[in-house]
Amino acid sequence: MSIVLYITANPKAVEDSYSLSVGDAFLKEYQQINLRDQILKLDLYQLEIPYIDLDVFNGWGKLQQGRDFKQLTTEEQNKVGRINDLCDQFVNADKYVFVTPMWNLSIPPKMKAYLDTICIAGRTFKYTESGPVGLLTHKKALHIQSRGGVYSEGPTRDFEFGDKYIRALLTFLGIPSIESIIIEGTAQDPTQAEAIKSKALQRGVQVAKEF
Numbered sequence: 058m059s060i061v062l063y064i065t066a067n068p069k070a071v072e073d074s075y076s077l078s079v080g081d082a083f084l085k086e087y088q089q090i091n092l093r094d095q096i097l098k099l100d101l102y103q104l105e106i107p108y109i110d111l112d113v114f115n116g117w118g119k120l121q122q123g124r125d126f127k128q129l130t131t132e133e134q135n136k137v138g139r140i141n142d143l144c145d146q147f148v149n150a151d152k153y154v155f156v157t158p159m160w161n162l163s164i165p166p167k168m169k170a171y172l173d174t175i176c177i178a179g180r181t182f183k184y185t186e187s188g189p190v191g192l193l194t195h196k197k198a199l200h201i202q203s204r205g206g207v208y209s210e211g212p213t214r215d216f217e218f219g220d221k222y223i224r225a226l227l228t229f230l231g232i233p234s235i236e237s238i239i240i241e242g243t244a245q246d247p248t249q250a251e252a253i254k255s256k257a258l259q260r261g262v263q264v265a266k267e268f
Contacts, residue, residue: 058093059151066101066157066168075203075240075254079261080156083201083238086265097150101167106143107136109173143174148181152197152268153232155223159204164219172226181230191231198227199268200237201261205244238264 063084071077088096107113116133120126129137147153157164175181182191200223208217220237227235240257243250 058095059091060095060097060149061087061152061154062097062099062147062150063154064099064101064156064168064171066155066165066171068102074158075243075257076156076158076201078254079203079238079240079257080154080201082258083154083199083261083265083268086262087268090266097146099171101165101171105139106167106170106174107139108170109140110136112136113140140174140177143171144177144180147175148193150196153199153227154268155198155200157200157202157219157223159202159208159217159219162216162218164222172223176226176230189229191229193227194231194233196232197234197268198232198236199264200224200235202237202239203243204239204241207242207245209239209241236264236268 063080065077065080067074067077069077071081084096088094112130112132113136116129116137119129119133120137126134126138155168157168163169178184181193182189184190200220202220204217206213208214220239224235224237238257238260240253243253
């Protein structure tokens, strides 16, 4: 049995989102095939995701000085404790599915805040004499991303930082298997939007059979 984290960052309803629609198709197919797997859904717009702020830095600093967790302020305990819980959940999972739209060339701020909570030295990566080394070497991940324009080719190719960032970060954490499903061009050519969506839905179902 595997634990799968299904992580979405989009305030829209499934039927109003290309990425969530493809993610939903993927998930339904995956669940039918992997009946024993545990699926944990994280809707980041419905969850408390702490930003790394002064409370967090102060809390981490006190802990590094050897102070007990109970000696942290209430705000420090709440934020540091929540980050610890999210990181623990991520480390304990076996597979990850990230579902995001492309916003302003990158990912929604909620997803960035979440990813910050899982990049913890000593938990998901470590420092060595030859540089940082990822610790999540037996995991696999999928990123489903929708883009209104076309950024996989042409003059806008260098402007896409969402899928690139997620893939780079997961590689940094040591995850060896990372796949992407990209739905793009739906706003650039609205007449082809449904065809683009249909093709992506088929791709999502196919990937689910192999994931």
